[in-house]
Amino acid sequence: MTLWIARLASLKLTLAIFVLFCASVVLVYFTHGSPAWILALPFCLFAVNLAAAILSNPAFWRQPGLLVFHLALLALVILLAISRLTYLKGHLEVSDGETFNGELTESESGPLHPWHLDQARFRQENFTIDYAPGLNRGRTRSQVLWQDADGKLQQSTIGDQHPLILAGYRFYTTHNKGFAPDFIWYPAHGGAPQEGTIHLPSYPAHEYQQALSWTIPGTRHKIWTLLEIDEVVLDKNRESEFRAPKKHRLLIRYNGQRHELRPGASLLFKDGRLKYEGLRLWMGYTVFYDRTMPWLLAACTLTVLGMAWHFWRKFAARPWRAED
Amino acid sequence: MEREIQLLWLAVVIYVIAGSLAIFAVVLGKRPEKTILGLLVSALLVHGISIGLRWVRLDHGPYLTMFEILSSNVFSLLFVFALAYWRFRAIRPVAAIVLPLMFIMMGWLMLSNPNPGHLPPTYDTTWLVIHIMFGKVFLGAVLVAVGMAGVVLLRAAGIGEQKFSRLPNDRRLDDLAYRFMALGLIFESLMLIAGAIWAQNAWGRYWAWDPLETWSFINWIVLAFALHLRVTLKPAPVRGALLIIAVFVLAFLTFFGVPFISRTPHQGAI
Numbered sequence: 001m002t003l004w005i006a007r008l009a010s011l012k013l014t015l016a017i018f019v020l021f022c023a024s025v026v027l028v029y030f031t032h033g034s035p036a037w038i039l040a041l042p043f044c045l046f047a048v049n050l051a052a053a054i055l056s057n058p059a060f061w062r063q064p065g066l067l068v069f070h071l072a073l074l075a076l077v078i079l080l081a082i083s084r085l086t087y088l089k090g091h092l093e094v095s096d097g098e099t100f101n102g103e104l105t106e107s108e109s110g111p112l113h114p115w116h117l118d119q120a121r122f123r124q125e126n127f128t129i130d131y132a133p134g135l136n137r138g139r140t141r142s143q144v145l146w147q148d149a150d151g152k153l154q155q156s157t158i159g160d161q162h163p164l165i166l167a168g169y170r171f172y173t174t175h176n177k178g179f180a181p182d183f184i185w186y187p188a189h190g191g192a193p194q195e196g197t198i199h200l201p202s203y204p205a206h207e208y209q210q211a212l213s214w215t216i217p218g219t220r221h222k223i224w225t226l227l228e229i230d231e232v233v234l235d236k237n238r239e240s241e242f243r244a245p246k247k248h249r250l251l252i253r254y255n256g257q258r259h260e261l262r263p264g265a266s267l268l269f270k271d272g273r274l275k276y277e278g279l280r281l282w283m284g285y286t287v288f289y290d291r292t293m294p295w296l297l298a299a300c301t302l303t304v305l306g307m308a309w310h311f312w313r314k315f316a317a318r319p320w321r322a323e324d
Numbered sequence: 325m326e327r328e329i330q331l332l333w334l335a336v337v338i339y340v341i342a343g344s345l346a347i348f349a350v351v352l353g354k355r356p357e358k359t360i361l362g363l364l365v366s367a368l369l370v371h372g373i374s375i376g377l378r379w380v381r382l383d384h385g386p387y388l389t390m391f392e393i394l395s396s397n398v399f400s401l402l403f404v405f406a407l408a409y410w411r412f413r414a415i416r417p418v419a420a421i422v423l424p425l426m427f428i429m430m431g432w433l434m435l436s437n438p439n440p441g442h443l444p445p446t447y448d449t450t451w452l453v454i455h456i457m458f459g460k461v462f463l464g465a466v467l468v469a470v471g472m473a474g475v476v477l478l479r480a481a482g483i484g485e486q487k488f489s490r491l492p493n494d495r496r497l498d499d500l501a502y503r504f505m506a507l508g509l510i511f512e513s514l515m516l517i518a519g520a521i522w523a524q525n526a527w528g529r530y531w532a533w534d535p536l537e538t539w540s541f542i543n544w545i546v547l548a549f550a551l552h553l554r555v556t557l558k559p560a561p562v563r564g565a566l567l568i569i570a571v572f573v574l575a576f577l578t579f580f581g582v583p584f585i586s587r588t589p590h591q592g593a594i
C-alpha cells in the first residue's frame with residue numbers, strides 16, 4: 001500500500017501529468033465538442049498524484065507553505081469537479097412587462113444541478129442601452145422587479161458588471177436584445193384571450209432581418225411577421241439610445257395574403273381575432289449557477305498565498321544578490 | 325494627441341540609446357551602468373507621462389487597442405527590468421540582451437495605429453486593470469529571466485564568453501532566472517484569478533476556454549512544468565535556459581498573437 005502511494009506520489013509522474021494536461025487542453029481547443037473525460041482525466045490523475053504526494057512526501061510537512069499550496073490545489077481540483085457536476089449555464093429572453101417563468105431558450109448543466117429555477121422569478125421593466133457613434137454599445141441599465149424572502153417587492157437596476165442574483169442564479173444582461181410585437185388572441189367562441197409576443201431577431205445585429213414565423217398561442221395559425229421601421233433608431237453618427245421605434249409598420253403574411261397592422265389594429269380569422277397591441281422590447285439574459293464560486297476563489301487565493309510563502313522561505317535561505 | 329506621440333517618440337529614442345549603450349558596454353568591456361540606468365529611468369518617466377496624458381484624455385487605461393497594449397507593455401516590461409537592473413548589479417550586462425528584444429516591440433508600437441478605440445462596458449471595471457497589472461508583472465519577471473537565460477545560451481554557444489565574464493556563473497544565473505520564473509508563476513496565477521473575477525462580472529462566467537484563457541492556462545502549465553522539472557530532474561543550466569525561452573515565447577504569443585485569432589469578447593490586444 002505504502003509502495004503504491006509512493007509510486008502515485010512520484011514527482012516524475014507529476015511531470016507526465018503536466019504534459020498530459022497540456023495535450024488535453026490543446027486537443028479540446030482544436031477539436032470542438034470533445035468529450036468531457038479528455039479534460040477530466042488529467043484533472044483526476046493530478047488529484048491522485050497530489051493527494052499521494054501530500055500523504056507520503058515528508059518535504060510537504062517540513063515546508064508549511066508548500067503544504068498549503070498543494071492542499072489548496074487539491075481542494076481546487078475537487079471544487080472544480082463539484083462545480084462541473086452542479087453548474088447551470090443558460091440563456092433566456094424576456095419582454096418588458098413580462099415575468100420570467102423559468103424557461104430557458106438554451107442551457108447546459110451538470111448532472112447534479114438542483115433545478116430550482118422556478119424560485120428565481122423576476123419581472124422585466126424598462127431597459128436602456130446607450131450607443132456611441134459608430135454603433136458602439138455602451139452602458140445597459142435594465143430595471144427588474146423581484147420578491148425578496150419576506151415577499152416584499154424589490155426593484156433593481158442591473159446590467160454590465162451588475163447581475164441580479166436570485167436563489168443562487170445569477171442573471172446577466174447581454175448584447176442580445178430586440179423588438180417584440182405584442183399580440184392578443186381573442187377566440188371567436190368565447191374563452192380567455194391569450195397574449196403572446198414575438199421576439200424578432202436581435203437588433204441592430206440583424207437590422208435588416210426583422211422577420212419571423214410565429215404560431216398564434218392556442219391555435220394552429222402560423223403567421224409570418226415583418227417589422228418595417230420608418231425612422232432611425234440607432235444613429236451611426238451620433239450618440240443614441242436603444243428604444244422601440246415610434247414610426248413602424250407590422251406586415252403579416254397568412255395564407256398567401258399580406259396585411260399591414262398598426263398598434264391597436266386587428267386581423268380577423270375564422271375562429272378568432274388577432275389584435276396587435278404594440279411594439280415592446282425584449283432583453284436577452286445569461287443565467288449562471290455555481291455554488292462553488294466563493295470556495296473556488298478562496299482555494300485559488302490560498303494556492304497563491306501558499307506558493308508565495310513557499311518561494312519566500314526558499315529564496316530567503318540564500319540572498320538574491322549573493323554576488324553583489 | 326500630438327504631445328503624447330512626441331513624448332512617446334522621445335522615450336523610444338532614449339530607450340534605444342540606453343540599449344545601444346548596453347550593447348557597446350558588453351562589446352567594449354566598459355561599465356556605463358549608471359548612465360544606462362539614468363537613461364532607462366528618464367525614458368520611463370517620459371513614457372509614463374505620455375501614457376498618463378492619453379489615459380486622462382480618453383478616460384481609460386492603455387488596454388484597448390494594439391497601440392495602447394504595446395505601449396503599456398513596453399513601459400511595464402522595461403519598468404520591471406529597470407527595477408531588476410537597479411537591484412541586481414551582478415546581472416546588469418543582460419541589458420544587452422533584454423533591451424534589443426524590446427526594440428522589436430518598440431518598432432511594432434511605432435508602426436501601429438494610435439487612434440483611440442471604443443471602451444466596451446465590460447471593460448469598465450477595476451478588475452480588468454488589476455488583471456492586466458498582474459499579467460504585466462508576470463511577463464516582466466519572465467523577461468528578466470530570459471535575459472539571464474540568453475547569457476547562459478550565448479556562453480554555451482561560445483559567443484561572448486569573455487564579454488559576459490563579469491556575470492555570475494551559469495549555475496547562479498540559472499538559480500536567479502528561476503527565482504524570476506517563480507515570481508512569474510505567482511503573478512500569472514494572480515492574473516488568472518483576477519481575470520476570472522472580471523469575466524464572471526462581465527460575461528457571467530469565470531472560465532469559458534476562450535482562446536486567450538486557454539493559452540494563458542497552457543502558459544501556466546508550462547511554467548509550472550518548468551519549475552517542477554527543475555526541482556525533480558535538476559537539468560543543466562542550458563536546458564533550463566531553453567525552457568525559460570520556451571515559456572517566454574509562449575507567453576509572448578499568448579499576449580500578442582492569440583488576440584489576432586480570437587473572436588470572443590475577451591480579445592486582449594485588438
